[in-house]
Each structure stands twice: as C-alpha cells, then as structure tokens.
Amino acid sequence: MKRGTKLGVGERRSFTLGIGMLAWLVALIWIFPVGWTLLTSFKTEQDAAAQTLNQGLSFGRYHDIAQSTPGTLSLQTAFMNSLVVVLVSTLIVLVLALPAAYALAIRPVHKWRDVLFFFISTKFLPVVASIFPIYVYAEKWNLIGTRTILIILYVAINLPLAVWMTRSFFMEVPRELIEAAEIDGTSIINQLRSVILPIAAPGIAATALLCVIFAWNEYFYALQLNFASGSTMPQWVISNVSTRGNFLAKLSAASIVACLPVILAGWAAQKRMIRGLSMGALK
Secondary structure (H helix, E strand, C coil), X not given: CCCCCCCCHHHHHHHHHHHHHHHHHHHHHHHHHHHHHHHHHCCCHHHHHHCCCCCCCCCHHHHHHHCCCCCCCCHHHXXXXXXXXXXXXXXXXXXXXXXXXXXXXXXXXXXXXXXXXXXXXXCCCCHHHHHHHHHHHHHHCCCXXXXXXXXXXXXXXXXXXXXXXXXXXXXXXXXXXXXXXXHCCCCHHHHHHHHHHHHHHHHHHXXXXXXXXXXXXXXXXXXXXXXXXXXXXXXXXXXXCECCECCHHHHXXXXXXXXXXXXXXXXXXXXXXXXXXXXXXXX
C-alpha cells in the first residue's frame, strides 16, 4: 500500500474484522489451558486419567483440597501466608517506589540514567546464583521459614520494576500543574498527594497489580527458604502432587483455587490496569 493511501469503507471493515478474529484467536490460545484445567477439576480421578468428557460435575476434588490431614500443608495456612506476604511487600514497594520515581521523573538527579540502569540491572542476576548468599544470611538472622524473609525478597524483586513504571507514569503529569503548585507554595509531599498521584493513579494501580501477581506466583525463593508452616500458595499446589500416582483432578482443582484470587483482582482492576499500562503509549 502506498503511503498516504486511504482505506475504503469495505477495506476498513475487513481490516477491523481481521484484527478482531486475530485477537479472539490469541485469547483462545491463552484461555484454553485454563479452561481445560477448570473442566478437569470437576472430573473424577478416573475420568481425568482417561481424558474423557465430563459425565457430570463433581465437586469432590474441591472438598478434598479443603480438608487437611495432620502433618500436611493446609489451604488456609498457605492462603494466609501468601495474602500477608503479597499485601505487605506490595505496600512497602509502593511506599519506596513513589518517592524514587518522583525524584527521577519530576526532579531528576545528576546522571539519572545511571541510576535507572542500576535499578534495572538488579534483574540481570539469575535467581539460582543468588539463593546461596541469601540462604546463608537468612539462616544467620533466623529468618528461614518466616514470612519476613519472603517480604524482604519480594520487595527487592519488585522495587526496580515499580520504580521504572511509576517514573514513566509521573512523566505524563503536565509540568504546568507542578509549576503552578510550586508557585502557590505547595510542599513536595502535598504536590505528590494532591497533584501527581490523582493523575497517575491508574498507572500506580497497574504497577501494584503487577507486583501482586509476581509476588503471588513466585515459587523458587518460597520453596528454598520456607518450611510447611510458612509455605505459600504455589507450594501448596505442588504439595497436592503425590508419589502414589498422578491425581490430575485434585491437582487441577488446587491450581484453579490458587489462580482464582489473582484472576478476580485482575478482573476487578482491569479498567485501571488497561488505562495505566496505556499511559504514555500515545502522544
């Protein structure tokens, strides 16, 4: 197509239809594993092993995972551990990231590009390479098997991403509003609270949701640094894998239960997340 050539009405409709069909195809590719897992969770173990269609809905697997036997990790314990670790770590990340992003976006320091590179360079280290020194110090400070060590690690993991994202959102705030607030004698804290945060709220919500998702799904550090009493939801899902055989229906039910809180949070915040992630995409 030559530059400057306009599409006709029929061509625009065909293009829109093609994009829509492609979007539905991509959505189906992503949704199919989740849908299959959901259907399997309502099967009996015999039907799940035979890969047959559901002969009827069975909630027995959900009843099984809700019941805990002595010496095993319970759903309630894992859920509370994940909830506390995720909420506390995300709150700390936002408290630390917002002032840093403000300084880098609104009041950039000398060589701020080096500072930004330092933030993101912390993501370059493989997690396997970092586990040994982390374990040594965690054991020295008696943090093995506690929620505290996971909170500290998840703050360290999510903070660079949060600073990068919130900085880009803060840069979308009109400079004129900030200058007007400075002329009125507004303090930096009040500028952040009354001028910047209301405008960047969708972006901050998107950042918080991503931090929640990453912390909720993290498995490696939780596995290496926690005992049964401090285990999180990913560990609880794996605990449903038995050496006596593959209980696919029970494992599918556990996977759905573990995914459900994040899915509901994403669904509830989808408008703010889409708006936040699209900030700065168009000029």
